[in-house]
Amino acid sequence: MPMSNKRQAKDRLHGLRERAKELDCLYKVEELLASETRPLPDIFRDVITVIPCGWQYPKYCQARIVCEDIVYEPSGYVQTPCKDTAPIMEENRTIGFVEVSYVKEMPASNEEVFLEKESKLIRTIAERIGQTVFHRKLGELLLEREAANRVLSAKSNHEWMVIVDLLRHTDEKLYLYTARKMLHHLFWSGIKESRKVLSMFGADFASEHGERMPDANIPSQKQSRENILAASEHVFAIAARSLKDGDILACLRRWIQENKLSFLIKTVDADNAPLGAAIDAILRYRALPANDAVLASSTEEWLKVSLIRRFFSDNSNFINIAKRYLDVSDFFDLASHIIYPSASNGRLGGKSTGLFLARHILLRAADKEKLFADIKMPKTWYMTADCMMDFLRYNDLEDVKQQKYKDIEQVRIEYPNIIQLFKHANFPDDISRGLSLALDDIGERSIVVRSSSLLEDREGTAFSGKYKSLFL
Numbered sequence: 001m002p003m004s005n006k007r008q009a010k011d012r013l014h015g016l017r018e019r020a021k022e023l024d025c026l027y028k029v030e031e032l033l034a035s036e037t038r039p040l041p042d043i044f045r046d047v048i049t050v051i052p053c054g055w056q057y058p059k060y061c062q063a064r065i066v067c068e069d070i071v072y073e074p075s076g077y078v079q080t081p082c083k084d085t086a087p088i089m090e091e092n093r094t095i096g097f098v099e100v101s102y103v104k105e106m107p108a109s110n111e112e113v114f115l116e117k118e119s120k121l122i123r124t125i126a127e128r129i130g131q132t133v134f135h136r137k138l139g140e141l142l143l144e145r146e147a148a149n150r151v152l153s154a155k156s157n158h159e160w161m162v163i164v165d166l167l168r169h170t171d172e173k174l175y176l177y178t179a180r181k182m183l184h185h186l187f188w189s190g191i192k193e194s195r196k197v198l199s200m201f202g203a204d205f206a207s208e209h210g211e212r213m214p215d216a217n218i219p220s221q222k223q224s225r226e227n228i229l230a231a232s233e234h235v236f237a238i239a240a241r242s243l244k245d246g247d248i249l250a251c252l253r254r255w256i257q258e259n260k261l262s263f264l265i266k267t268v269d270a271d272n273a274p275l276g277a278a279i280d281a282i283l284r285y286r287a288l289p290a291n292d293a294v295l296a297s298s299t300e301e302w303l304k305v306s307l308i309r310r311f312f313s314d315n316s317n318f319i320n321i322a323k324r325y326l327d328v329s330d331f332f333d334l335a336s337h338i339i340y341p342s343a344s345n346g347r348l349g350g351k352s353t354g355l356f357l358a359r360h361i362l363l364r365a366a367d368k369e370k371l372f373a374d375i376k377m378p379k380t381w382y383m384t385a386d387c388m389m390d391f392l393r394y395n396d397l398e399d400v401k402q403q404k405y406k407d408i409e410q411v412r413i414e415y416p417n418i419i420q421l422f423k424h425a426n427f428p429d430d431i432s433r434g435l436s437l438a439l440d441d442i443g444e445r446s447i448v449v450r451s452s453s454l455l456e457d458r459e460g461t462a463f464s465g466k467y468k469s470l471f472l
Contacts, residue, residue, distance in 0.1 A: 025054025067096035086126035179232035339434030346386030349452025
């Protein structure tokens with residue numbers, strides 16, 4: 001046999017032996033990973049002893065696995081630059097890697113120190129480890145769910161415990177919120193044990209026992225997260241001993257629902273929230289089923305004041321009057337009949353505000369005085385006060401604002417020209433869309449366009465007749 005043929009045969013035989021080693025290595029790894037009862041750390045420690053047998057130079061080969069920040073490596077492991085790695089993926093997330101290395105420099109073949117088949121092998125092993133980790137976690141999750149279902153079926157009267165446990169592990173912020181609400185509920189229900197938990201947060205009740213109050217000027221201590229979580233668990237333990245299961249469940253459902261409605265309060269109460277965001281939040285709230293839109297009385301009062309301040313005025317005298325006659329639901333129809341610029345932060349003008357409030361005062365008065373029941377309010381659309389500013393900017397007419405600083409005769413002379421400037425100007429697109437909706441809604445009826453400046457018809461300042469009302 002020629003020398004070249006012998007060489008080729010020898011290379012083929014060497015290649016077959018290497019493939020056999022690689023397959024044997026993979027089978028052993030598969031056999032280890034197939035165990036469903038052994039702990040994964042034990043399996044990984046065995047896998048790193050099996051991996052070197054699949055490489056060219058097993059005597060000098062070492063392997064290690066890093067999975068979820070835990071390192072599995074043989075004793076006497078040597079850091080070396082001669083290594084090959086493959087990532088361990090759980091779904092689309094990298095959770096570690098498999099590494100194979102040589103403790104000394106090895107002779108390179110025609111390919112490299114690490115053969116192409118060896119690189120494929122390490123990637124296959126890493127992929128199988130990732131799949132095993134994922135399936136183990138999936139199995140644990142199913143077992144937990146089955147356990148929770150067993151608890152729920154065995155203790156049908158303790159459904160609230162399952163809800164609390166679920167919040168504790170999935171939404172800590174909501175868990176602490178419900179615990180705080182439960183603590184206050186226990187206190188106002190006269191449960192004495194709740195006093196001790198309240199005292200932890202700085203509420204002192206020593207005076208009830210004739211003891212001297214501590215110095216009020218001493219700051220209270222910041223509680224650690226662990227202490228607060230422990231106190232929250234104590235709160236629910238007190239509730240379990242002191243309240244009926246049905247009452248606890250009803251409270252939890254109500255508080256969780258209230259928390260879901262926080263989107264409305266946060267939006268309306270934010271000083272920098274655009275008007276459009278506030279209107280969207282109100283319309284979302286209106287669309288909720290009646291049972292899902294129930295607010296605590298204190299929360300509803302806060303929301304009502306925030307709505308009055310956002311749409312009408314932050315004058316405290318006006319707010320104190322308006323909140324006596326307005327409900328949150330009164331803003332539903334108002335919100336869908338406002339025309340405003342897209343970036344509006346404006347309010348409704350004085351006449352709009354007065355007309356809206358007067359209508360609701362009369363509606364409530366009609367319960368006592370039948371005469372008021374016949375008073376009608378025309379269908380109304382409202383434009384925010386900053387529509388005018390947006391109109392001026394859109395048409396480069398800001399210099400019109402200087403008219404109020406001119407001599408009265410000069411104002412009268414220039415006034416007709418300003419009217420023509422306005423008549424030849426255009427509305428911004430968002431205001432045009434709003435006006436189109438209003439015209440479609442009003443239909444073929446007579447229209448009165450009334451001025452409603454922020455300076456007009458305010459409390460104590462009647463400006464009737466100062467601005468025009470146009471009859472169309």
